[in-house]
């Protein structure tokens with residue numbers, strides 16, 4: 001839907017009451033929390049990034065009337081509901097251990113030393129239940145406790161670092177930071193080195209793209225735009241062996 005269509009839908013939508021930081025506003029019922037806050041006059045300076053549910057910057061907590069439960073979500077993905085009480089949680093203060101990655105060797109014991117609180121997990125699974133990306137947080141913590149870094153890297157792959165898991169943890173652990181370290185170790189020590197990447201880095205170092213970049217840098221805005229728009233793109237459905245017609249920079 002285009003921006004003007006979205007605006008039209010919002011104008012036609014029924015207004016519902018919501019509470020932002022304790023103050024009541026009437027907002028169109030079709031909006032996400034993020035858009036409803038902007039509709040109400042708030043301006044995001046922090047706590048907003050991609051607007052598409054992938055950067056994890058817009059955690060929000062809310063209650064619904066007559067419901068004991070506290071709900072969580074991403075402001076850019078969660079649609080408003082009547083009478084919801086909400087507040088933004090752009091940053092959850094979790095401790096990230098400090099380490100020099102180059103000095104690590106990738107053993108599970110290093111994760112245990114950096115994050116000993118991992119063993120405080122009481123397996124309540126509140127972390128998984130709160131995750132807006134449906135990551136099985138408790139499972140990857142269990143995998144790490146067993147020393148299976150590869151499994152934890154895969155299980156946590158969809159994590160967007162919003163920190164909501166840490167906000168619910170009885171063991172007071174920063175699960176998302178721990179998982180990030182696991183994925184770094186997995187990428188650096190456990191996956192086979194990428195030959196293609198090595199070749200491309202060597203190509204860059206050898207100056208293979210220098211002329212092309214110089215050409216692009218010399219272009220005016222319009223030429224740059226049309227060059228971009230007219231570029232050959234990979235089809236939406238392409239086989240593994242697809243290559244562009246222009247192979248100059250492959």
Ligand code: FES
Nearest residue numbers: 049050051056076
């Ligand atoms: S703004 Fe990036 S996840 Fe919501």
